[in-house]
Amino acid sequence: MRQLAMVMDLNKCLGCQTCTAACKTQWTNRAGREYMYWNNVETQPGSGYPKGYMNYEAGWDGKGNLKKGEIPPIPEDYGIPWEYNYKELMDGSAKTLRPDSENTWSANWDEDVGDGEYPNSYFFYLPRICNHCTKPACLAACPNKAIRKREEDGIVLVDLKLCKGAMECIKACPYKKVYFNLDIGQTEKCIFCFPRIEKGLPPACAKQCVGRIRHVGYLDDEEGHVYKLVKKWKVAIPLRPDFGTLPNVYYVPPLSPPKFNEKGEVTDEPRIPMEFLKRLFGKEVENALATLKSEMGKKEKGEKSELMDTLIAYKHGEMFRI
Ligand code: SF4
Numbered sequence: 001m002r003q004l005a006m007v008m009d010l011n012k013c014l015g016c017q018t019c020t021a022a023c024k025t026q027w028t029n030r031a032g033r034e035y036m037y038w039n040n041v042e043t044q045p046g047s048g049y050p051k052g053y054m055n056y057e058a059g060w061d062g063k064g065n066l067k068k069g070e071i072p073p074i075p076e077d078y079g080i081p082w083e084y085n086y087k088e089l090m091d092g093s094a095k096t097l098r099p100d101s102e103n104t105w106s107a108n109w110d111e112d113v114g115d116g117e118y119p120n121s122y123f124f125y126l127p128r129i130c131n132h133c134t135k136p137a138c139l140a141a142c143p144n145k146a147i148r149k150r151e152e153d154g155i156v157l158v159d160l161k162l163c164k165g166a167m168e169c170i171k172a173c174p175y176k177k178v179y180f181n182l183d184i185g186q187t188e189k190c191i192f193c194f195p196r197i198e199k200g201l202p203p204a205c206a207k208q209c210v211g212r213i214r215h216v217g218y219l220d221d222e223e224g225h226v227y228k229l230v231k232k233w234k235v236a237i238p239l240r241p242d243f244g245t246l247p248n249v250y251y252v253p254p255l256s257p258p259k260f261n262e263k264g265e266v267t268d269e270p271r272i273p274m275e276f277l278k279r280l281f282g283k284e285v286e287n288a289l290a291t292l293k294s295e296m297g298k299k300e301k302g303e304k305s306e307l308m309d310t311l312i313a314y315k316h317g318e319m320f321r322i
């Protein structure tokens with residue numbers, strides 16, 4: 001009946017992983033969940049978490065057919081949790097900050113790598129949670145009807161009383177935001193902190209966000225930031241809309257510094273290729289960036305901009321209307 005949504009402003013994300021830690025300590029620091037990050041912050045361009053998740057053919061095909069997809073190798077492509085050599089790190093004898101380990105991949109293995117040649121190299125951070133989609137592929141794929149979407153707020157949940165560990169949801173989710181708990185043999189995922197929502201509190205990742213990038217509210221609440229950013233100003237757009245699941249996490253796309261030419265002069269060309277942004281956020285990204293630039297221009301001239309004031313988020317509490 002109603003849909004809660006989150007808007008994340010990628011121009012303000014610091015990549016500090018406070019959100020990741022907030023989620024980890026609240027929900028996934030226990031048996032079988034060690035490798036899971038219901039909230040992760042990946043570097044783009046990059047492989048993401050799990051590795052190459054966007055390359056699995058999953059979601060909806062545009063004609064109403066579910067694409068079943070594949071399961072990424074668990075836990076290898078997510079990263080096998082390891083113990084650090086704390087003692088050596090503390091006494092100064094450690095040769096590397098990386099632990100002695102056979103591991104060749106983990107979440108954020110390619111953090112801050114990005115793409116492009118110096119001085120035109122670029123990257124940005126992409127925080128991700130379950131999108132609590134309007135057309136959840138995970139729900140459609142479950143043969144045991146264990147996944148449901150709550151009427152009151154659209155939060156998508158796995159019912160562990162019904163889940164038999166078929167893993168079809170993991171195959172079908174194109175964002176790979178359902179995880180298999182190796183200890184209990186069932187799937188688990190981001191719950192949008194529904195016990196907090198029911199007390200009028202925002203999800204822990206949003207409340208703890210150091211960069212104040214996360215706005216939370218109902219899509220039909222015309223006074224809320226979420227409505228204004230998604231529906232009124234249309235600067236917040238979903239990740240990979242072509243996957244067809246109608247995500248309810250929206251992103252304000254990253255503005256780009258200009259490229260330098262061979263003489264070291266600043267050009268008009270943006271450093272992040274528009275084709276790359278279109279692949280991630282669809283063609284609407286061009287209009288969203290144009291609106292952002294235009295409203296930024298107003299602020300620079302000392303004029304008023306409701307959009308910029310909303311994104312700046314002078315008062316943290318105003319970012320949440322639950
Ligand atoms: S992001 Fe994936 S797990 Fe979350 S609701 Fe959408 S399809 Fe389901």
Ligand code: SF4
Nearest residue numbers: 014016017019209211
């Ligand atoms: S806490 Fe906020 S600023 Fe820090 S990584 Fe997470 S989303 Fe980005």
